[in-house]
Amino acid sequence: MIKLPEPVEDVVFNLLRASNTILPKDVGWALEAAAAWESNPTAYSQLGAIMDNVRKSELLSRPMCQDTGIPIFYVRGRFDSSVAEDIKKGLIRATKEIPLRPNTVDPISREPYENNLGEGMPIIHFTPTDDNFTEITVMPKGAGSENMTKLVMLNPSEGREGIVKAVTDAVLDAEGKPCPPGVIGIGIGGTADKSILLAKEALLMPTGDENPDPVLNELEEEIFIKLNSSGLGPMGLGGATTVLGVRAKKAACHTASLPVAVNIGCWATRRASARIYDHEVKYSQEGFF
Amino acid sequence: MDEATVRSLTVGDTVYLNGPIITGRDEMHMRALKTIRAGDEVPEEIYDSVLYHCGPIMTESGNKWIPVAAGPTTSARMNDLTPEMIEKFHIRAIIGKGGMSPEVAEAMKTYGCVYLAAVGGTAVSLAEGLGESTGSYWNDLGMAEAIWKFNANNFGPLTVAIDTKGGNLYDEVRKKIKR
Numbered sequence: 001m002i003k004l005p006e007p008v009e010d011v012v013f014n015l016l017r018a019s020n021t022i023l024p025k026d027v028g029w030a031l032e033a034a035a036a037w038e039s040n041p042t043a044y045s046q047l048g049a050i051m052d053n054v055r056k057s058e059l060l061s062r063p064m065c066q067d068t069g070i071p072i073f074y075v076r077g078r079f080d081s082s083v084a085e086d087i088k089k090g091l092i093r094a095t096k097e098i099p100l101r102p103n104t105v106d107p108i109s110r111e112p113y114e115n116n117l118g119e120g121m122p123i124i125h126f127t128p129t130d131d132n133f134t135e136i137t138v139m140p141k142g143a144g145s146e147n148m149t150k151l152v153m154l155n156p157s158e159g160r161e162g163i164v165k166a167v168t169d170a171v172l173d174a175e176g177k178p179c180p181p182g183v184i185g186i187g188i189g190g191t192a193d194k195s196i197l198l199a200k201e202a203l204l205m206p207t208g209d210e211n212p213d214p215v216l217n218e219l220e221e222e223i224f225i226k227l228n229s230s231g232l233g234p235m236g237l238g239g240a241t242t243v244l245g246v247r248a249k250k251a252a253c254h255t256a257s258l259p260v261a262v263n264i265g266c267w268a269t270r271r272a273s274a275r276i277y278d279h280e281v282k283y284s285q286e287g288f289f
Numbered sequence: 290m291d292e293a294t295v296r297s298l299t300v301g302d303t304v305y306l307n308g309p310i311i312t313g314r315d316e317m318h319m320r321a322l323k324t325i326r327a328g329d330e331v332p333e334e335i336y337d338s339v340l341y342h343c344g345p346i347m348t349e350s351g352n353k354w355i356p357v358a359a360g361p362t363t364s365a366r367m368n369d370l371t372p373e374m375i376e377k378f379h380i381r382a383i384i385g386k387g388g389m390s391p392e393v394a395e396a397m398k399t400y401g402c403v404y405l406a407a408v409g410g411t412a413v414s415l416a417e418g419l420g421e422s423t424g425s426y427w428n429d430l431g432m433a434e435a436i437w438k439f440n441a442n443n444f445g446p447l448t449v450a451i452d453t454k455g456g457n458l459y460d461e462v463r464k465k466i467k468r
Contacts, residue, residue: 042448042458045303046408049446053411057358066346066358066412099357101346102432110316112431144363144386144409172466175459177363177387179409231465235386235409237448238462268410 005281008083008136011274012090014283015138016071017098019272020063023054024285026206027183027269030244034181043239047181050234050267065268067142068100071116072200074137076127077275083134084124091115091122103143125197135288137204137273145178145266151196154258160219163188163260167223168230170262171243176236179266183207183245184223187261188216189253198249199263204271206286207245220246234267244269290339290381292401298449300456304405305445309438310384310419311335312343314362316434318370320427325377332426334438335378342367342385344433346412347422354422354437358412361386364404372396384447388459394451404451406458418444 005011023031031054035047057064073087092115094100104118105111116122150170154162167186174180187198211217224246233239244267253259275282282288290308298304311334313321324331345359364385367374371389374380375396382402383389386409397403407415419439426436450458 042301045446045448049408049411049414053408053414056413056417060413062413062416063346063358064412065410066344066360066416067362067410068346068358099346099348101344101358105431112434147363168468172468175387175463176406176409177365179386230467232462235406236388236462237406237450237458238465266410 005276005279008086008276009089009093011136011276011281012087012138013094015136015272015274016090016094016100016140017061018283018285019138019140019270020068020098020100021061022058022285023064023268024206024271026208026286027244027267028054030207031267034241034244037240040233040239042237043233043241046234046237047241063098063100065142066101067144068103069140069142070103071122072139072141073122073124074127074204075124075134077129077131077134079126079128079134087122087124087136088117091117133275133277135273135275137271139200139204139271142266142268145182145264148174148178148264149196150262151192152260153192154260156256156258158258162258163219164223164226166260167262168226171227171264172230172232174264175232178264179268180232180236181234181241181244182267183247183265183269184227184243185263185265186246186248187263188248188250188259190251190259191253192259194251195259195261196263198251199261202247202249203263203265203269204287205247207247211248213250216248216250220248292381295381295401295403296453298403298452299454300449300452300458302449303445304447304449305443306339306441306447307443308339308441309334310339310341310441310444312341312345312437314342314344314434315366316430317427317436318367318374320430321378322370322373332436337379337381339382339384340380342383345416345437347432347437354425356416356419356422356437359416359419360410360412361407363387364389368393375400375402388450394457397451398453398455401453403449403453405447406450407447415444418442
């Protein structure tokens with residue numbers, strides 16, 4: 001018997017539920033590894049409370065954080081214009097049934113919108129490809145971490161050293177506000193807008209995997225060690241765990257520019273993806289291999 | 290919490306709370322201050338309160354409102370509004386995450402208020418400690434910004450991070466940070 005895949009709206013609902021209630025395994029493992037390292041009692045208790053909460057949220061199928069964020073959708077593969085409407089329907093249902101917190105408001109009047117919709121919502125990035133599936137990814141992004149986003153337009157002469165400084169300053173200046181220890185997304189190059197998109201996309205890369213670009217891999221490792229030697233610690237209360245991972249992406253840029261963007265993911269760096277084929281749907285929270 | 294209890298707490302102490310807690314964040318602070326500056330009355334529960342910087346996810350079950358997820362929000366957003374809140378309403382404890390400004394710490398010292406750091410993002414665990422809501426105000430501000438009242442039971446763990454004696458855990462960490 002041919003199995004038909006579930007409607008896209010249902011896939012979106014499943015993605016929103018999984019991403020909000022189950023921490024990706026790579027992030028969970030990084031938390032456990034960190035807890036094994038911590039000798040600072042305050043830091044250890046913060047990590048313990050986090051891991052306890054992660055277990056409860058999965059068991060009870062409740063959002064691990066009350067800030068279910070603004071969901072950012074990435075659609076790639078083959079699709080048509082109906083996918084945007086299906087995402088909207090899935091989001092409305094998820095807001096009511098999971099439930100998600102209604103977070104969207106008008107930026108000036110601050111009047112709340114319903115169901116996490118409103119002007120320009122939901123945010124969807126489209127990449128058409130010739131693949132035989134539609135891939136939908138969602139990243140619920142909370143405001144605590146998003147508010148700590150930094151974009152710096154360095155002088156090209158500042159080079160690699162300037163990049164390391166810009167990133168470490170962004171993370172350490174944010175102190176406990178973005179709920180450390182989290183994942184640091186770095187976007188290097190492109191234009192101002194492109195670097196921010198890259199920094200956010202970097203948060204979709206599983207924590208702890210080797211970066212396919214050896215130059216970026218070395219950069220990630222250097223920044224990881226630097227930040228975890230800083231002493232900022234979980235929630236900015238001191239300790240050896242300031243970040244769980246550092247992920248970087250790059251693009252070509254203008255010869256006169258060096259844009260560097262930093263988008264921070266909190267300890268609850270949430271994501272979930274689905275690939276919809278003709279006869280089945282595959283789900284993953286750690287990417288597809 | 291009375292002022293004497295608040296003044297007995299020291300940075301680094303871990304506490305669990307029992308008793309009344311109200312939530313409030315950006316919009317609640319703005320409305321509370323605007324109302325009192327105009328000489329009008331605010332809900333009496335704001336006075337001498339334990340104020341939780343939190344915008345919970347609430348769900349209606351029967352005729353009760355239950356918190357599904359209720360972790361702390363970033364307190365620094367309320368920095369500019371908080372000294373006046375403490376002065377006018379004698380807030381006794383603020384629960385949040387990420388710490389607050391030197392101006393807030395000064396007001397805490399003067400009027401007797403502490404900052405209790407909850408573990409950011411631990412929303413399911415913290416919701417359990419709040420229990421069902423005992424009422425709400427200003428619901429027109431939306432679920433996240435309204436005032437929700439709770440009667441907490443073993444709510445925590447909370448770390449005393451700014452006390453009334455000039456102690457500030459965030460300052461201590463900041464001074465030691467290696468760049």
